[in-house]
Each structure stands twice: as structure tokens, then as C-alpha cells.
Amino acid sequence: MKSQIELVCICCPMGCQMQLHVEGRAISEIEGNTCKIGLNYARQECIDPRRMLSTTVACKNGLWPRLPVKTAEAIPKAMMGEIARSLHFLAVTAPVEIGAVIVENICGTSINVVATRSMPKVKLEADNN
């Protein structure tokens, strides 16, 4: 089965409009790119689109109530919503060091979620009573 996919290249400000001609699961032709970077982007985007996911988790006793986190590697684009939702009700306790693993193997991707900043502890447990 032949089909055509429209893509905008995001690798540089040119923003080339590309057309991918797909036969079955194979790319037969890529048009519209003006450099090689665009070709690679189009292939990756067509076969296995991935994104970095950044979000926050609740943080107890920290300088701020939210700790920013990210996936250590790009995750499949289709899983962004699921992974973000799975972190909605997670809470960690300060202090946290930058790079610390917050969740291992998030949603079975074998990719970890890591802290993107250090969060110093400021509030004592007793202060919350």
C-alpha cells in the first residue's frame, strides 16, 4: 500500500516541508529536504518518532514544592501522555541531587526518569505539624 506523509523538518530554522512516500512499512522516497540532516530526521520520525519528556513531581520539605525531572533518553512519542500521567501522583522528599534516578524503567521503556536539579531541604518535618 502506498501513502504519503507530510513533515516539517525541525533541525534548523529553514523548516523544510518534506513529503515522505511510503510503501508498506518502507520509505520509498523523501522529497523537499535541502540537506542530509533532514533525510535522517524524516526517517527517524517516520519509523520511530521519539521525544524527550520533561515534567515535575511533587517534592516534600524542599525549597520548592515541585522537582523538575526528565526522561534520561528520548521516549516513544506515543507514550508521552501515559508517562506524564504516571508521574502525576508521585512524590519525593528533599534533599534530592541533580541526576538522581526518580523512577527506574518508566512504563516498561527501560528508560529512567531523573531529577534535573538539586533540591535542598528547607522545611523540617516538625514544622508541618
Next chain:
Amino acid sequence: MTVLQAHYDVVIVGGGPAGLAAAVGARDSGCGRILIVDREKEMGGILNQCIHSGFGLHNFKEELTGPEYADRFIRRVRSEPGIDILSESFILDISPDLRVTLMGSSIGLVEIRAGAVVLAMGARERARGAIRTPGYRPAGVMTAGLAQRMVNMEGLLPGKRIAILGSGDIGLIMARRLTLEGCEVTGVYEIMPYCNGLTRNVVQCLKDFDIPLHLSTTMAFIHGRDRVQKVTLAPVADDCQPQLAKAWDVDCDTILMSIGLIPENELSRQLRLQMDPITGGPRVSSTLETSLPGVFACGNVLHIHDLVDYVTEESMRAGAFAGELAQGRRRPQDNIELQAGDNVRYCVPHTLSPDREISVYLRCIRPQRDCILRLGNFLEKPLRLVIPSEMIHLTIKPEILQRFYGTTLRIDIVPREDA
């Protein structure tokens, strides 16, 4: 309790990306006593709320989030013995002989002497008042950056159903961020016929989540007495006026504005620095020194940058020049005026000197394909595409300026003749 010295070689106003890089630059130039002052409770500035990735591609050759980028500089600055960091404090006044008046909860009111001062106050967002949107004044209308701070740092959601006015990058980033947090984003509405944000953000923040981008569209009325209830949107004609006959309503409880940044120059104006009305920042020489000798400026307070990597590069130079001056090393005065010509909105610095390599940042007025960036008759650089949202960087080698005997050089962006 912070113990301040009576004299610093370099005092830096602001501990965001510009201030931190200026401290590193000043330290590298050999200064032993440097003070960074910031009004927030920690250093890093706006980077701390920019939790998305895409920072540092130029400087570190990797894609970092905002807090990670800030962390690298905060660590570097903390590890240097000669750099003092003062938070939750601000600078009230700077005298022409560089006596700096500071106030803060840990220091009270203090006056210190400085060998040089670097202004690195950053920018503030344009708010609703700047574009005079008609309608009521309910709760729920705020800038995109404020919503970003609420969501990413303070753990507060600004609302549930969100309309975004203006297609600046912060607005696009917040469209994705709020969607991931479970809000519904009705769309992004941009008055211009083109998007103001990066293509990358249109694809990854809007298209990935099926959020519509309405170009040539503006908000004609904000409804709701206590809280935003709905917004009237209208397409605009060529004169940017809303065509009310074609208007439609969208229910929402929150309106985010992403309509540009203004350099935060209250202190600069207080110092009566010569300002550039186009950039909104001070006029600076090739050493990034303002019209008041010993006062330097860098980062978004000087002109609005689109990448933090450029802020870092510029600020390290500003810090180094400030450090040199504080140690008594003077450079020759600039003798060439740099002027913005065809399709150039502005260029920074405003004057040049032939005694060293010079970095010039500029922006175009309108998009142009296959063009040449021309500096007088001395330098030509072919460019495939220029757009107003992408800053252009030009390096001028000293040899080029040594052959020039005039007083004014023009930068033009002209069509390529063979194209």
C-alpha cells in the same frame, strides 16, 4: 549572615544566566573579588522554571534542561574562592563613581565600592496592558512565564481550559506543559501571519498534541466579571484590525499571554545611560561598556536573545572586559560607529574597535531567503534564510577593520545577485 567586603573588583546585578556567565568571565580575566546580587532566593534566574530541554546545544554540545544548564554555572561559580553570592537582595542605586547601594534581608542597607559593574537584570514579559485587549478585568489573565513558574516551581495550576494569546516560544512551551498536566488548551492565537516561535516548538509543542495554531487572529474581547469565562477571537485584516463580523467565542477559564519580552532597565534609566530605543537596552561599545564608564551590560537587559547559549557567550565577554577594567587594563576607545542598514532591525554593539576580534549580534526586520549579510565593502556572508525570531551572529576579524579609515560602517542584508 552574608559578610560583604567594602570593595569588589566587579559587582554583577542579577544571578541569571547572564550574571553567572559574567562572573565566570570576570574570574577568568584574573579578578579576585566578585559579587553577584540577585533578588530571588537562589541563582539561575528564569532557567529554573524552564524545565524543558534544548539548552546548551552550542556551548556544551548536548541538550540540557534549563535547571541543568543553570546548575553547571552555579557549581562553577560556587567552586571559585573569589566569588561572593548574595541572594534575596537588590541594588537600589549606583553612583557615577561606582558606589553601589544594596539592600537585602541578610545585609540591611549597605554601600560598597566597585571597580566595575555588570548589568545583567534580564527581561520582563509584556503583559495585557501593553496590547490593550478590550473586555473585563477578571482573574485568570496572566503572562505565559508566570504560569510557567506556577506550574513548574510552585506546584499550582493556573486553570483548566486555557487559551494562549501570542505564539512566542514560552506560550508554545506552556501549551505542551499544561496539556501534559491535564489541562485543555483551546489553541494558540497569533495576530501576525507567521508564528513567532521556533518551528521546532510548533512541531513538538502544538502538532504533537493536536493544539491548533490560528495565525492572523487576535482576541477581540475578554468575558467574565470575576473569572475569565470566554474569549472572543477574530481574524485580522492586513491592517491588523479585528474583523468583528467573522468573530467567534471560545469558552476558557484562563488566558495566557506570550507577546514578547522587554529588557528590565529601570536601573539603567536611573543611571541615565544612553539607551537604544529599538533594543530597549543601553547603547554599548565593543567591550559591552555602557555610556557610563565602568558599567557594562549583557544578556536580555541589553537586547532580547533567543538562545541562552548566546547570552552566556556575550556575558562571559562582558564579565571579562569588566574584570580587565577593574584591574586597570584599559583598551583603546572605539572609533567606528556601527549602523543598522537594509533589513537590519538592530545590531549590538553600537561601536567597533579594530584592536581585536568582535562579535556582533543582529536581527533582521522581515524574513528573506538567499541573501548576503554585508559589512560596508569589507565583509560578505551568504545566508540561506534570515527570520526576525532568529538572531544572526557575525564575527569581525581585526584585519578587516584595520583597512577602514572612516567613522561609520553599515550592516545590510541584501538579496544575492545570482539568486
